[in-house]
Amino acid sequence: MYPKLIIDLKKLKGNLDAVANITKDQGGCSLMIVTKGLCADPQMVQMVAAHEKVDFLADSRVKNLASYAEVVRKQGKMTVLLRLPMHSEIAEVVKHVDLSFNSELSTIRLLNEEAGKQGKKHKILLMIDLGDLREGLFYQNEDVILRAVEEILQMANIELYGIGVNLTCYGAIIPKNDNLSNLTALAEKIEKAHSIKLNMVSGGNSSSIYLIEKGELPEGINNLRLGEAFLLGNDTAYGAKLPGTTGDALILEAQIIELQEKPSLPIGEVGVDAFGQKPYYEDRGIIKRAIIGIGKQDTELDSMTPLDEKIEILGGSSDHTILDVTKSDTAYQVGDILRFELGYGGMLKTATSPYVEKEYVK
Incomplete structure (x- = not known):
């Protein structure tokens, strides 16, 4: 899961x-x-x-x-x-x-x-x-x-x-x-x-x-x-x-639930998002957008770094994170798993969330 x-x-x-x-x-x-x-x-x-x-x-x-x-x-x-x-x-x-x-x-x-x-x-x-x-x-x-x-x-x-x-x-x-x-x-x-x-x-x-x-x-x-x-x-x-340490002892994996080409700019009058913030969007034309099944309830988007360096996190809501995968060399499909290193905020939320499974490497 x-x-x-x-x-x-x-x-x-x-x-x-x-x-x-x-x-x-x-x-x-x-x-x-x-x-x-x-x-x-x-x-x-x-x-x-x-x-x-x-x-x-x-x-x-x-x-x-x-x-x-x-x-x-x-x-x-x-x-x-x-x-x-x-x-x-x-x-x-x-x-x-x-x-x-x-x-x-x-x-x-x-x-x-x-x-x-x-x-x-x-x-x-x-x-x-x-x-x-x-x-x-x-x-x-x-x-x-x-x-x-x-x-x-x-x-x-x-x-x-x-x-x-x-x-x-x-x-x-x-x-x-x-x-x-x-x-x-x-x-x-x-x-x-x-x-x-x-x-x-x-x-x-x-x-x-x-x-x-x-x-x-x-x-x-x-x-x-x-x-x-x-x-x-x-x-x-x-x-x-720090000498002798690594930053990838903790890796977040999330699954693609939608993969479609869409405009990069939302259409219509921009209000505030689900968290009361007024977002800013960059016009990139039509892009390939992937949605993964995790959001702000379970992680910190600014504290996630895709291991595929050609993926960019655009934003998200409570349960969805939207990614720009246009430049990636990988031909992703719905159901594929994307991997992320975590910063401190992302680690705290994912470790605390009951909706994030844990798997151990020993």
């Missing part, structure tokens, strides 16, 4: 080996692998959990973490919740998550109370905002941060495991030695002020890994969180391919 996501576990293992070599062997950091990109796919999780150089498995969804917490803990590793916990999910967080990222004292207080009820000590990473302006206590408000740490350290059922930062995902701020040095300096102040030693100073995600190769990761950063670097082989700061 199509559409289908082909998951090459051998290539993913190769990517994991490569990023582990950079992160742990070269960078001296612990390795946290983020599983949300493939919606915590069980076979991928088993491979990652068994890898000797992986220390943590992380996801932004408690439901995903619950699905594999037992597998991870049996390997002596920790589950990590990346997205700040919602008050409505506190009990599930304490049950299934070993380490959660936090920035709100009201949430940490609830975690402390619930951990007491469950007879546990829950670990937290206090998030610091270095200017990307997503989550975290703002780094310039040092007094606020130190007061928060003081309260956290008094909680009987919470362990302050460390501090961390997220960059690039919202504000597109690239990690540099100078901004990450603000994080390590803050870690030193926290340790000195409270006579403690933080286990983790997490310096970001796949956009930070390039600093290791350049020798510019600040001393004191001892953890990176990698998702796209592992799954697609990308350094997300500048879009470079």
Whole structure:
């Protein structure tokens, strides 16, 4: 059945080996692998959990973490919740998550109370905002941060495991030695002020890994969180391919359901499309147009790259994607299968969609 996501576990293992070599062997950091990109796919999780150089498995969804917490803990590793916990999910967080990222004292207080009820000590990473302006206590408000740490350290059922930062995902701020040095300096102040030693100073995600190769990761950063670097082989700061990785471990296959010659310009007054956008069309005359049986509900059209380089994606709707196959050297027919590499957005949607089949290459 199509559409289908082909998951090459051998290539993913190769990517994991490569990023582990950079992160742990070269960078001296612990390795946290983020599983949300493939919606915590069980076979991928088993491979990652068994890898000797992986220390943590992380996801932004408690439901995903619950699905594999037992597998991870049996390997002596920790589950990590990346997205700040919602008050409505506190009990599930304490049950299934070993380490959660936090920035709100009201949430940490609830975690402390619930951990007491469950007879546990829950670990937290206090998030610091270095200017990307997503989550975290703002780094310039040092007094606020130190007061928060003081309260956290008094909680009987919470362990302050460390501090961390997220960059690039919202504000597109690239990690540099100078901004990450603000994080390590803050870690030193926290340790000195409270006579403690933080286990983790997490310096970001796949956009930070390039600093290791350049020798510019600040001393004191001892953890990176990698998702796209592992799954697609990308350094997300500048879009470079990481050494030893491949971008074709995940391939989307979709079937042609219509193949006809039609005008390239729609006929009539142009309004808005199914998603409320007013589209622009280029007049190419009569073209050979293929429709494949997948659309915006299941993938991200801008995040698909046809393996046939002479095919162009024109656009689509919820369930259809329209392609210009005029210049292709292949005489396609209705029923033929087209293959696409995926970017991050396309990968997220196809992995999450119940309408996209999964097939494994082992």
